[in-house]
Amino acid sequence: EAQVTQNPRYLITVTGKKLTVTCSQNMNHEYMSWYRQDPGLGLRQIYYSMNVEVTDKGDVPEGYKVSRKEKRNFPLILESPSPNQTSLYFCASSSRLARETQYFGPGTRLLVL
Amino acid sequence: GENVEQHPSTLSVQEGDSAVIKCTYSDSASNYFPWYKQELGKRPQLIIDIRSNVGEKKDQRIAVTLNKTAKHFSLHITETQPEDSAVYFCAASGVDSNYQLIWGAGTKLIIKP
Numbered sequence: 345e346a347q348v349t350q351n352p353r354y355l356i357t358v359t360g361k362k363l364t365v366t367c368s369q370n371m372n373h374e375y376m377s378w379y380r381q382d383p384g385l386g387l388r389q390i391y392y393s394m395n396v397e398v399t400d401k402g403d404v405p406e407g408y409k410v411s412r413k414e415k416r417n418f419p420l421i422l423e424s425p426s427p428n429q430t431s432l433y434f435c436a437s438s439s440r441l442a443r444e445t446q447y448f449g450p451g452t453r454l455l456v457l
Numbered sequence: 458g459e460n461v462e463q464h465p466s467t468l469s470v471q472e473g474d475s476a477v478i479k480c481t482y483s484d485s486a487s488n489y490f491p492w493y494k495q496e497l498g499k500r501p502q503l504i505i506d507i508r509s510n511v512g513e514k515k516d517q518r519i520a521v522t523l524n525k526t527a528k529h530f531s532l533h534i535t536e537t538q539p540e541d542s543a544v545y546f547c548a549a550s551g552v553d554s555n556y557q558l559i560w561g562a563g564t565k566l567i568i569k570p
Contacts, residue, residue: 377557384466386546386562387501402557434500444489444550444558448500 346371348449350435356455357425365420365452367435373447374440376418377402378410380431381451387434393418425456459484459554463547463561471569476537478564480547481529487551490530491558492521495544504545505532534566542568 348369357363369376377392379402389402393412407429409421418437422429432453436446460483470476482490491506507514507521507530514521518537523530534541544565548558 384562386463387560389557392557400555443556444491445503445506446558448502450500 346447348435348437348447350433350449350452352452353450354453356457358457359426360424363422363425363454365422365433365435365454367418367420367449368416369418369435369437369447370416371437371439371447372415373437374415375438375443376412377436377446378408378418378420379434379436380404380429381434382431390420390433425454427456430454430456459487459549459551459559461547461549461559461561463564465564466562467565467567469567469569470537472537472539474537476532476534476541476566478532478545478547478566479529480531480549480561481527482549482559483528484549484551484553485525485528486553487549487559489550489556490521490523491548492519492532493546493548495546495563497543501546537566537568539568539570542566 351366374395378390379387388404390408391410393399434451435449438446463480488509493501494504495501505521518535520533544563546563547561550558
């Protein structure tokens with residue numbers, strides 16, 4: 345089954361404790377993105393990647409890191425999480441031939457205390 | 458850069474009536490306009506999209522119209538049903554956004570029985 349997976353789905357952590365949210369897709373997609381979703385603000389792009397070893401900042405990259413060492417994986421790293429990073433996070437992927445049609449993962453709900 | 462505004466933020470309609478959600482965009486170079494539906498607790502999913510060389514597109518009870526001159530596009534849902542209750546997001550993309558989707562803030566559609 346073609347899908348985008350994220351782990352963990354729910355996470356409660358404390359300020360300053362490094363965490364990683366994994367994202368994996370099995371559709372051989374070149375493009376991958378991370379978004380955060382907050383009430384009233386819609387979806388805001390954090391980082392995106394157009395291929396292996398190619399990443400770019402989105403609209404709200406501060407406090408986040410990403411890497412794209414393999415085509416299928418695109419982890420989101422919070423080196424020192426803060427309460428304002430409490431949010432719902434979505435990973436998405438799309439193919440080079442239909443790059444604007446994004447397939448979303450199930451989401452990761454993060455609470456930073 | 459591109460900016461997408463979406464109205465209304467909340468829309469309540471009687472079951473069986475029609476619903477219309479409107480978005481405006483700022484970048485005349487944008488040429489792709491998708492609509493995503495997000496049910497409560499779930500991931501956004503593409504429901505319909507339109508490219509700038511087309512003025513209208515229909516898929517059963519949903520349709521999207523595009524006015525390039527005025528730089529706005531709308532989602533139309535006819536004969537609304539309870540399962541249409543969700544948050545709807547519009548987006549725009551083009552070469553100026555590096556084909557990254559720029560999102561509206563979302564519309565919560567409530568279908569009253």
